[in-house]
Amino acid sequence: xxxxxxxxxxxxxxxxxxxxxxxxxxxxxxxxxxxxxxxxxxxxxxxxxxxxxxxxxxxxxxxxxxxxxxxxxxxxxxxxxxxxxxxxxxxxxxxxxxxxxxxxxxxxxxxxxxxxxxxxxxxxxxxxxxxxxxxxxxxxxxxxxxxxxxxxxxxxxxxxxxxxxxxxxxxxxxxxxxxxxxxxxxxxxxxxxxxxxxxxxxxxxxxxxxxxxxxxxxxxxxxxxxxxxxxxxxxxxxxxxxxxxxxxxxxxxxxxxxxxxxxxxxxxxxxxxxxxxxxxxxxxxxxxxxxxxxxxxxxxxxxxxxxxxxxxxxxxxxxxxxxxxxxxxxxxxxxxxxxxxxxxxxxxxxxxxxxxxxxxxxxxxxxxxxxxxxxxxxxxxxxxxxxxxxxxxxxxxxxxxxxxxxxxxxxxxxxxxxxxxxxxxxxxxxxxxxxxxxxxxxxxxxxxxxxxxxxxxxxxxxxxxxxxxxxxxxxxxxxx
Amino acid sequence: xxxxxxxxxxxxxxxxxxxxxxxxxxxxxxxxxxxxxxxxxxxxxxxxxxxxxxxxxxxxxxxxxxxxxxxxxxxxxxxxxxxxxxxxxxxxxxxxxxxxxxxxxxxxxxxxxxxxxxxxxxxxxxxxxxxxxxxxxxxxxxxxxxxxxxxxxxxxxxxxxxxxxxxxxxxxxxxxxxxxxxxxxxxxxxxxxxxxxxxxxxxxxxxxxxxxxxxxxxxxxxxxxxxxxxxxxxxxxxxxxxxxxxxxxxxxxxxxxxxxxxxxxxxxxxxxxxxxxxxxxxxxxxxxxxxxxxxxxxxxxxxxxxxxxxxxxxxxxxxxxxxxxxxxxxxxxxxxxxxxxxxxxxxxxxxxxxxxxxxxxxxxxxxxxxxxxxxxxxxxxxxxxxxxxxxxxxxxxxxxxxxxxxxxxxxxxxxxxxxxxxxxxxxxxxxxxxxxxxxxxxxxxxxxxxxxxxxxxxxxxxxxxxxxxxxxxxxxxxxxxxxxxxxxxxxxxxxxx
Numbered sequence: 022x023x024x025x026x027x028x029x030x031x032x033x034x035x036x037x038x039x040x041x042x043x044x045x046x047x048x049x050x051x052x053x054x055x056x057x058x059x060x061x062x063x064x065x066x067x068x069x070x071x072x073x074x075x076x077x078x079x080x081x082x083x084x085x086x087x088x089x090x091x092x093x094x095x096x097x098x099x100x101x102x103x104x105x106x107x108x109x110x111x112x113x114x115x116x117x118x119x120x121x122x123x124x125x126x127x128x129x130x131x132x133x134x135x136x137x138x139x140x141x142x143x144x145x146x147x148x149x150x151x152x153x154x155x156x157x158x159x160x161x162x163x164x165x166x167x168x169x170x171x172x173x174x175x176x177x178x179x180x181x182x183x184x185x186x187x188x189x190x191x192x193x194x195x196x197x198x199x200x201x202x203x204x205x206x207x208x209x210x211x212x213x214x215x216x217x218x219x220x221x222x223x224x225x226x227x228x229x230x231x232x233x234x235x236x237x238x239x240x241x242x243x244x245x246x247x248x249x250x251x252x253x254x255x256x257x258x259x260x261x262x263x264x265x266x267x268x269x270x271x272x273x274x275x276x277x278x279x280x281x282x283x284x285x286x287x288x289x290x291x292x293x294x295x296x297x298x299x300x301x302x303x304x305x306x307x308x309x310x311x312x313x314x315x316x317x318x319x320x321x322x323x324x325x326x327x328x329x330x331x332x333x334x335x336x337x338x339x340x341x342x343x344x345x346x347x348x349x350x351x352x353x354x355x356x357x358x359x360x361x362x363x364x365x366x367x368x369x370x371x372x373x374x375x376x377x378x379x380x381x382x383x384x385x386x387x388x389x390x391x392x393x394x395x396x397x398x399x400x401x402x403x404x405x406x407x408x409x410x411x412x413x414x415x416x417x418x419x420x421x422x423x424x425x426x427x428x429x430x431x432x433x434x435x436x437x438x439x440x441x442x443x444x445x446x447x448x449x450x451x452x453x454x455x456x457x458x459x460x461x462x463x464x465x466x467x468x469x470x471x472x473x474x475x476x477x478x479x480x481x482x483x484x485x486x487x488x489x490x491x492x493x494x495x496x497x498x499x500x501x
Numbered sequence: 502x503x504x505x506x507x508x509x510x511x512x513x514x515x516x517x518x519x520x521x522x523x524x525x526x527x528x529x530x531x532x533x534x535x536x537x538x539x540x541x542x543x544x545x546x547x548x549x550x551x552x553x554x555x556x557x558x559x560x561x562x563x564x565x566x567x568x569x570x571x572x573x574x575x576x577x578x579x580x581x582x583x584x585x586x587x588x589x590x591x592x593x594x595x596x597x598x599x600x601x602x603x604x605x606x607x608x609x610x611x612x613x614x615x616x617x618x619x620x621x622x623x624x625x626x627x628x629x630x631x632x633x634x635x636x637x638x639x640x641x642x643x644x645x646x647x648x649x650x651x652x653x654x655x656x657x658x659x660x661x662x663x664x665x666x667x668x669x670x671x672x673x674x675x676x677x678x679x680x681x682x683x684x685x686x687x688x689x690x691x692x693x694x695x696x697x698x699x700x701x702x703x704x705x706x707x708x709x710x711x712x713x714x715x716x717x718x719x720x721x722x723x724x725x726x727x728x729x730x731x732x733x734x735x736x737x738x739x740x741x742x743x744x745x746x747x748x749x750x751x752x753x754x755x756x757x758x759x760x761x762x763x764x765x766x767x768x769x770x771x772x773x774x775x776x777x778x779x780x781x782x783x784x785x786x787x788x789x790x791x792x793x794x795x796x797x798x799x800x801x802x803x804x805x806x807x808x809x810x811x812x813x814x815x816x817x818x819x820x821x822x823x824x825x826x827x828x829x830x831x832x833x834x835x836x837x838x839x840x841x842x843x844x845x846x847x848x849x850x851x852x853x854x855x856x857x858x859x860x861x862x863x864x865x866x867x868x869x870x871x872x873x874x875x876x877x878x879x880x881x882x883x884x885x886x887x888x889x890x891x892x893x894x895x896x897x898x899x900x901x902x903x904x905x906x907x908x909x910x911x912x913x914x915x916x917x918x919x920x921x922x923x924x925x926x927x928x929x930x931x932x933x934x935x936x937x938x939x940x941x942x943x944x945x946x947x948x949x950x951x952x953x954x955x956x957x958x959x960x961x962x963x964x965x966x967x968x969x970x971x972x973x974x975x976x977x978x979x980x981x982x983x984x985x986x987x988x989x990x991x992x993x994x995x996x997x998x
Contacts, residue, residue, distance in 0.1 A: 378655065381609060384524075400645065400674070401638035407569065413682040429675045436671045440648075444664055447655040481569050 023063045024075050024088050027098065027136045030056055035129030045125040046113050052129060053106040056136070060095075060102045064487070067095055072491025074142070083201050089142035091491025096344060096484070097139040097266060100351055103473070104258050105132050108251040111359055111466040115251055115366075120164050131157035131255075138263055144192050145202040147267050148185060151231070155181035158260055162248040170247040177244040180230055184264070187227030191220040208274045221276055225285070231264035234289075234326050235296030238319045242303075245318060246311035250362025253311065254355035257318045262347050265325060269343075272333065273494050282333045289330035294427040296323025301434030305441065310361045310371040313438055314354065317397060320431060321350045324412065327424055331415040332494070338418070340494045341485055342411035345477070348484075349396050349404025352474035356393040359467035360386045366463075367456050377454055379446040385464040387446050392471035394439035396478075399432050404477025505555070508548055509564045509576035509629050512586065513622055515544035516593075520618035526611045534614060538597050541618060545590045545625070552578045553587065557991075563631065572691065574638070577631035580992040581835075584985075585628035585759055588839050592751055592846055593621045595964045599850055600743035602960025603857060613653055617744070619646040624752040627759060633681050633691040633768065636760065640677070640724075643756055644670045650744045651737050662736040669733040673723030677760075680716030683709065684768075693763060695996045697770025703777070710769075711777050717764045718783060724757030725820065726813045728790040735809040742853025745805060750812050750845040755838055758819045762835065765823050766997050775826060784824035788918045790817040795925035802863050804852045807929060808845070811888065814922060815841045822903055825915060830906020831997060832989050833899050839985040840895035843971040844887040850965040851881035858957040860948025864933055869942030874956040878937050880969035885930040887972045890923045895975040898986060 034052030038045035067073075072091035081087070109128070116124050134153035141147055159181060163174035192202065198216035201207050211217055233241040241261075245253050276282070300320030307313040324346055331339035363386045364379065365371045380387045392403075399409035409428065416424040477484070519541035526534055552562055555578075562578035578586070600617065604610055623646055626639030644667075652663035685691055687702045687709060703710050723730045737749050765774055765783075774780050794814025801807035818841070822834015854877045855861040855870060871878040887894030900919055907915035955962055979986050 380612075380649075380655075384612075395645065398671075400641045400671075401634075402568075402642075409678075410569070410682060413679065414686055417683050417686045425679065429679055432675055433672060436667060440664065440667050443648075444652065444660045447649075447652050448657060448660055449655060479568075482567050485570065 022075075023059050023066065024090055024140050025077065027056060027059050027063070028133055028140065030059070031129045031133040031136065035126045035133065038129065039126040042122050045121065049109055049125040049129060050106075050113065053102065053109050053132075056132070057102040057106055060098050063090065063098065064095055067092070067490050068487075083203055083206060086146065087142045087203060087205075088140045090140065091493050092488040093266075093269070093344065093491075093493035094139045095490070096348065096488050097262075098136060100348055101132065101135045101139065101259055104255060104351060104355060104470075107466050107470055108254055108355065108359075111362075111463055112251040114460045114463050115249065115362065116164075120166075120249070124161070124164060127157045127160050131161070135259060135263060139266065142205065143203050144195065144207070144271070147270075148189050148192055151188065151264065151267070152185050154260060154263060155185060155231070158252070158256060161252045162244055162256070164252065165247065165249045167247065169243065173240075173243040173245075173247040176240045180240045184227040184230035187223050187230070189227075191222075191224030191227065194220040194223065204270065204274050208278075211275055211278065213279050217279055218281070221279065221281055224271065225268070228264045228268050232261045232268070232325075233319065233322055235292050235299055235319065235323060238296065238300070238322070241319060242312055242315040245315040245358075246309070250358055250365070253315070253362075254358040257315070257358060258351035258355040261318070261322060262325075262351065265329075265347070268329070269493075277333075286330045286333040289326040289333065290421075290424060293323045293326035293330060294424060296320060296326065297427055297431040298323075298434070301431055301438065304438040305434060307438075308373055310364060310373055310376075310442065311358070313373065313442065314357045314361055317357075317435065317438060318350075318354060320435070321346070321354065321397070324408075324428070324431065325350075327428065328408075328412055328415070331412070331419060331421075331424070334419060336415040336419055337494065338411050339415040341488070342408050342415060344488055345404060345411060345481070345484075346408035349408055349474050349477050352470050352477070353393040353396040353403075353405065356389050356467040356470035356474065357397070359463070359470070360390045360393070363459050363463055363467070367459055368454055369457070373442055373445055375450050375454065376442070376445045376448075377450040378448070380443075382456070383459065383464065385468050386459075387443070389464070389467040389471040390446075391439075391443055392475050393467075394435075394443065396471070396474040398435040398439055402478040403475045405474070407478050407481045505560065505562050506564055508552055508562050509578050512545055512548045512552075512629065513576065513626055515548065516541045516618050516622040516625065520615050520622060523611055523618065524615040528609070528611060531610075534611065535601055538601070538614060538618065542590070542594045542597060545621075546594065549583065549586055549590050553583055556580055556583055568634065571689070572634055572685075573632065574635050575631040575692075576626070576629040576635065577693075578629055580988070580995050581762070582629050582631075584835070584988055584992060585755065585838060586625050588755075588842050589621060589624045589628060589752060592747060592842060592968075595967055596743050596747040596846065596850075598960055599746070599853070599964040600741075602958045603743050603853060604741060609653070612649065613741075616646050616649045617747075620650065620748055620752055622646075624756060627756045631693055633684070633693070636763065637674075637677060637681055640756060640760065641674050643753060644674060644724075647744075647748055647753055650748065651740045653741060653744070654739065656739075659739045662739045666733040666737050669723050669730065673720045673730065675720075676716045677720030680713045680720060683716070684713050687713075693767035695767060697766070697768055697773055699769045699773050703773055707777075710773070711779065714764070714769060714774065714777065714779055717768075718761065718786075721757045721760035721764070722786075724753055725761060725816050726754055726757070726790070726794075727786055727817065727820070728793045728813070731790070731794070731813045734813055735806050738803075738805040738809050742805075742849060742856065745809075746846045746849035746853065749809065750849050751842045754812060754816045755842065758816050758838065761820055762823055771826050771997070780824050780826050784821060784912070784915070787817040787821040787824055788915070790814065791821065791918060791922045792925070795922050795929065799925065799929045802865055804855070804862060804864050804867070804933075805849070807864065808848050808852060811848075811926070811929070812841075812845055814926075815845065815888065818899060818903065821915065821918070822899075822906065825903070825906050825910050825912055827906045827910035828993050828997070829909050830903055831993055832986065833902030833904075833906055835992065836902070836986050836989045837899040840887075840899050840972070840975060843968045843975065844884045844894070844896055847880050847884035847965050847968040847972060848888075850961070850968070851877050851884065854957050854961050854965065857961060858950050858952075859946040861946065864936065866943075866947065867933060867936050868940040869937065871937040872942055873946070876956060876962060877965060880965040881937075882934055883969040883972055884965075885934060887976070889926040889930055893973070893976040895972045898976055898979050902986075 304316035396405035623643035798810035
């Protein structure tokens with residue numbers, strides 16, 4: 022039953038906070054604490070019973086809707102709830118009264134959508150949750166009320182609608198061809214006929230658009246950098262991974278038998294590598310902090326797809342790399358965005374060369390940025406390092422030296438852009454700048470997220486055993 | 502549950518925990534900060550001494566923590582590990598006294614001492630690592646925690662120097678990471694083993710073994726300032742004097758040299774490296790670096806830059822000793838870890854004293870400085886003469902064993918390198934000594950501070966005198982059982998041959 026509550030709780034929380042705006046903060050925070058609690062309970066249950074299905078209302082597919090929980094969904098749910106809670110604490114201080122009226126409702130809807138997505142086992146449900154997430158994130162992006170934010174949000178809206186539309190077409194084709202939308206049933210029926218291939222193509226285009234793989238990344242920097250800080254954080258941390266998650270599920274149960282993995286292996290490796298190089302170089306030349314961080318996301322998405330490609334190539338360790346990179350990037354990148362939010366608030370601008378002795382004046386934020394940077398670069402010992410270690414291990418096992426060099430080069434470029442920022446936190450600007458105070462919780466939240474990103478480096482072994490529950494990558498494992 | 506298991510971890514923690522607390526201390530808490538520093542140092546020294554006695558009696562200290570499937574985070578105190586640990590912790594003590602005199606009272610001391618202790622934690626971690634992945638972890642932590650110290654002053658110049666330093670070291674780190682992962686994929690172990698573990702794959706993966714070795718040398722060579730990867734070191738001299746003294750003369754560059762020692766003896770093993778025909782190239786690079794560094798040092802007027810190029814040259818003695826591939830030469834090389842450490846730290850603290858007390862930064866300003874600051878200059882002179890290799894100072898012992906070792910292994914050409922470099926050392930150190938002792942002092946010094954009782958602050962004066970004293974007795978009492986050389990003998994017998 023817990024899994025149903027995970028969806029309903031934020032949903033009703035959202036409605037409630039709309040009806041009683043006076044208590045919206047309390048309702049929002051309370052919901053997140055409860056959600057985290059439920060995820061914890063779900064984890065215990067999973068450890069006890071192993072992966073399982075839940076038939077909503079007692080109806081099995083194809084009539085009813087199935088929810089499915091395994092190690093992968095647990096890890097993603099855990100990430101969502103941890104991010105949700107910490108960003109809510111941050112947002113409580115960040116948003117002014119007027120914005121906060123809209124924020125909590127939409128925010129809780131979005132979390133409901135994310136939780137539902139990670140529990141779904143049905144390609145049409147994926148579509149529904151994608152739409153819910155997409156629309157609410159567009160609304161949240163537009164919340165910051167500047168011209169840039171509106172442009173960014175508009176572009177984001179068009180892209181997300183286009184992406185969902187492509188995906189929906191694919192769903193329709195599969196439903197037409199094989200008569201079901203449930204993944205388990207589909208995986209038994211699917212065969213290599215044109216309709217399946219067309220669906221694969223359409224769904225991939227839609228989802229790649231949403232996960233902003235190079236060259237579909239064009240909408241990302243503006244949208245992510247103009248949104249309010251906590252929204253930028255969740256967009257980079259979880260939202261773009263949601264569509265990646267769907268691809269993971271689709272590939273591991275539906276598309277591998279089609280024999281298309283070879284093409285996509287090359288495609289993902291190629292565009293992933295380009296994304297790493299292009300995103301990092303673009304990040305390196307940015308003069309604004311939030312833009313820099315947003316381009317860094319473009320590069321990190323590249324790493325995820327490199328891992329995906331290696332995994333499709335049959336290297337099972339690449340799956341671990343992928344999940345680890347998702348987690349550590351989420352924590353580190355959100356910490357970075359929140360620090361950028363702090364600096365924007367502190368100075369009123371986010372020009373990198375005018376950071377003006379932040380290292381002394383906001384030591385906690387600077388530490389948070391530095392630690393997050395360590396994980397993004399992949400220096401030891403951090404979550405990013407573990408991910409990179411596995412990625413390198415996979416690419417060397419495969420003797421793919423181009424990818425190996427790309428991974429290392431990406432790390433060097435990342436050092437370049439992270440330390441470009443850190444170097445200027447020590448120097449003094451020639452002119453004096455007015456500053457505003459920042460509340461302690463706004464400094465502590467990014468710091469604790471960054472520390473979590475570092476701490477991921479110490480808990481690789483237990484996390485892997487948690488992730489392996491229900492063997493989410495089973496089908497790919499049996500491939501030679 | 503054996504307490505001995507945890508001692509290596511305690512050593513790490515006794516500098517790490519004070520570092521974390523110091524970061525959060527407000528600027529004004531001088532006493533508490535000093536207390537924490539000294540407390541950490543004494544804990545470290547206590548544990549290190551304990552382990553020294555234990556290891557001498559063949560006690561084992563091994564700490565393990567699972568990090569990844571099949572890979573542990575492990576610390577082990579062997580003879581070689583302790584040698585480097587002992588060096589770092591004792592010099593840490595001396596430099597901290599010096600740093601308190603040098604920096605306490607100036608801005609951002611908490612940040613400075615925090616990162617300073619963090620660097621030591623990383624260096625000791627590098628020393629105690631029992632496998633390559635642990636080594637890599639501490640090695641990179643060292644890279645990162647030295648960065649804020651280089652840009653400590655917050656000027657544009659230091660920011661650029663810091664960027665250059667990072668560019669070199671992170672690139673080196675990336676090569677190293679590639680080498681380590683590659684090796685792991687092939688051998689499925691990374692544990693340091695006496696005589697190496699690469700022999701299991703060398704038949705099948707001849708080319709890969711060569712490539713990995715090259716990657717390792719290039720990766721470590723950046724920190725060890727091997728030519729042509731030394732470019733960051735002279736620039737990093739913008740850091741405050743204690744940082745240059747301890748980190749750039751001892752901890753950071755030694756971590757690189759130590760890495761090469763580990764790779765040659767305990768990852769590959771001498772025989773495999775010789776089999777792959779890689780020893781001679783390594784010896785040649787080391788020799789080129791020795792001569793090149795000395796030549797560059799000759800033309801520097803800035804005292805700290807001259808010392809920096811001298812470091813470039815001297816650290817390669819260690820690598821040369823390793824690369825000659827004989828037990829005697831190895832003794833000379835490894836003992837130089839300590840010998841170069843104490844001598845170079847003396848020189849840097851001397852240079853710091855001149856800068857802090859008189860505002861003298863350039864050699865051309867040093868006329869007659871021996872009359873104004875005789876004690877500092879005595880220490881400086883002992884260090885300088887030791888570097889040249891005048892008996893009975895420690896540097897002589899190194900050169901003696903290196904030369905003997907070279908003859909032993911039939912590599913006579915090394916003698917020419919040694920002679921040439923000694924000549925060059927003399928050429929760039931003796932003029933300084935001549936100026937300082939025999940020329941008459943100027944009317945006024947650039948920026949003089951007067952201390953009524955001594956020539957400079959006591960906390961600045963004592964540390965170089967102590968290290969100069971060490972350089973002397975390490976040379977004089979070389980045959981006693983507790984001298985560095987005797988310990989190196991123990992290392993060589995137990996771990997290498």
